[in-house]
Amino acid sequence: MSAVDRYWSFRDWFPVPQRNGRFHVIRWVLLEANRLAVTGALLTFMFSALMLIGSVWTFEMQRVLTETPAVQTILSSLLSGIILLVSIVVSINSIVLSHDITTVETQENRVQGSMKFRRDVGRLTESGDSPSDPVSFLSLMASVIHDRATALEEVATGSDDELAQDIQEYVDEVVQTVEPLGDHSNSASGADFGVLWLGLEADYGRHMDRSRVLRGSYESEQSDTFGEALDDLIQAFQLFATGKEYFKTLYYTQEVSQLSRTLLVVSLPSILVTASAILAINSNLLPEAWVFGLPPLMSFVSTVFTIALAPFLVLTAYMLRLSTVAQRTAGAGAFSLH
Secondary structure: OOHHHHHHHHHHOOOOOOOOOOOOHHHHHHHHOOHHHHHHHHHHHHHHHHHHHHHHOHHHHHHHHHHOOHHHHHHHHHHHHHHHHHHHHHHHHHHHHHHHOOOHHHHHHHHHHHHHHHHHHHHOOOOOOOOOOHHHHHHHHHHHHHHHHHHHHHHHOOOOHHHHHHHHHHHHHHHHHHHHHHOHHHHOOOHHHHHHHHHHHOOOHHHHHHHHHHHHHOOOOOOHHHHHHHHHHHHHHHHHHHHHHHHHHHHHHHHHHHHHHHHHHHHHHHHHHHHHHHHHHHOOOOOOOOEOOEOHHHHHHHHHHHHHHHHHHHHHHHHHHHHHHHHHHOOOOOOOOO
């Protein structure tokens, strides 16, 4: 691996500039970053914020810990919330995975539908290729749609000036949409999800609507060749739309499964540390050692609260991307919500 490739491999963990020189921190947090990297950033921010508050209220924190049950009450609430949170997320994961627990007939229909879809994709190319991985599928569909859009433009050459101009604008829009799908190495970031997001983000619905408008507006001027070229392009968009929606299903299943697994791993030490801190405060067994020049109570409270909030921060990191994907892909399809 070259030094440049190694540099780009860190896109999952650090918000480095993209190949076009742009630097989008918000997009990196919402979509491109590894969820563990986002969780680590949130944990660091939470610990720093608590240390800052503790440095301002040093004497008040000593009194809160020794004279009032406020900290114990908050930690007890967080402990109960962690257990409830894990139960809810695991239940949601069970519901998502229950989609795969079906009868033999349903599984047979799924296999037959999958095989039919792959045959339809294979018919789009002369070689009959039907890739099964998202990256190759996106590259293939980008090439097919680009070729068919170009063929439509060639068929419209020599037609009425108004028709030719409309077709030219339509083809330019289509090419602009599919170009990032074929050149994912230069435009995608965020490793595997970055490539998958290119397919999820592509808005095909407006192009299908525009094709119907063109057919209706110039029906009397259309030749059989023009209609066939337009039908071929629409067919390619329909197959791309089917694959795109299935990509979204795969993403949701994988993301929810990873969320449940990560949450289970983080929750156990969080529960142990929170419960131990409650017992230590209740018994007035507070640390007295200074670590890295930091006051012991400040470090103790900040560390305990950060660990207690870790499961919620994990959930926040994953839900940021899940909700963003749901919102951004809701506007791409046959119907759009603006």
